[in-house]
Amino acid sequence: MWLWFAKLGSPKWFYDVSDRWLPWLAGAMALFMIVGVIWALLFLPPDYQQGLTTRILVIHVAVAGTSLAFFPLMAVAGTITLVWKMKLADMVAKNAAALGAWFSFVTLATGSIWGSVMWGTWWEWTDARLVSMLFQFFLLLSVVALRSAIEDTDKAAKACALLSIVGCINVVIIKYSVEWWNVLHQPASPLSMSSDNANGPEFWMATGVMIIAVYLFFIVSLILTTRNEILQREKRSQWVQDIVRAA
């Protein structure tokens, strides 16, 4: 177990393994993405209240759900950085922050575009769900800013790790804001297996495909940026030089 853990921390090991996995992950991502988008756009039946705007929610729900994974991921990576000083964990955390900010932004934008017609408002400062998601966006931006503000790589890693652990609290607030308080935002939908009910498979299956697609996209994008980070930080090592010469 500890051997495996130490191996995982080796940038070279990660680079080699991701090299083999990337084509498969990217292929699966493309497949789920294409099926998900076509299903949502063409086949999703109109909702009895909101008509065809459910096509927006398929994207919104998938991106929003995935955006909640960033702080927990960065907190785990940060803890590994702080306790075991594993270089790879910090490289993942660094690139996750920027990608997470993108996810949060797209969540806010797609939600706003839906809300503007369905709720009758683009934005409500009094809605705890909306504001806590905006807070996550700013928190992720501040992790990125903190990283670039501190020149020393180790110190920057430590500071960002701490901020990431703290940021996890906000994820809990986002998740339960719709249950704890009266807000405009609808709560999570209980899934139903039967299409004679509300939230039947004809709605959630397209969303399910899209959630898998977006998760795969998150993984593929993070692997790509982490590999770049590895190349940069390990550029003096022999194995990177070999790759450069072969390229």
Added chain:
Amino acid sequence: MTQSIQFSSISEFLDMGGYAFNVWAVYAVFLVFIFVNLVFPIVRRKKILREIKKQSVFEHTDTDSTD
């Protein structure tokens, strides 16, 4: 479970039940989001490899000249 195409013509598809602006805006944002976060890292990788190559060439000529 009814799973059939919900539109009978292209113009109906583009109109999205009267929500054309909102639906297509969201899919445009999504497309840009996916595109940027896949293509930028790939472009950056090429740039990084080029830079490392340049640096290592310099270093090698350095060591050659001091030898």
Added chain:
Amino acid sequence: MKRHRKRKLTVIIFIALGLSATVGLTLFALGQNMNMFYTPSQVALGEVGVGQRFRIGGMVKEGSFFSAPDSLKVKFETTDYVHAVPIEYEGILPDLFREGQGIVAEGSVDDKGVFSASRVLAKHDENYMSQEVKAALDAAGTDEAIQILQERSSK
């Protein structure tokens, strides 16, 4: 695990626990202030003063909606199935607005208990259903079941 690593991990866990407790207590203390709106029952029981601006959230009572023929003036009642509050509004209503659905209105109550709204937002519940299924359910007379679902979601 080595000693110094164990110590570091313990410190991190304590920081995380301490912060969660702080945030939890803060949110608990904020309580009502974190809510976006008052319910019709709270308003009917006089929890909000006359003339004070606030938001009210509830369902649009079935059969209570009237619109003026020559203007954008509308009247309806919002209810949490315990108390109902009459609302007056002039303006464009959101696409989701209809009887039996949730709304949030911003404005104030007068001394007669009528809420005059300056803004009306529609609230969507967590139930998504295709038009076909809805029509089939209505035909089968199980509309009550949906009503119960909607009631639960609007608390």
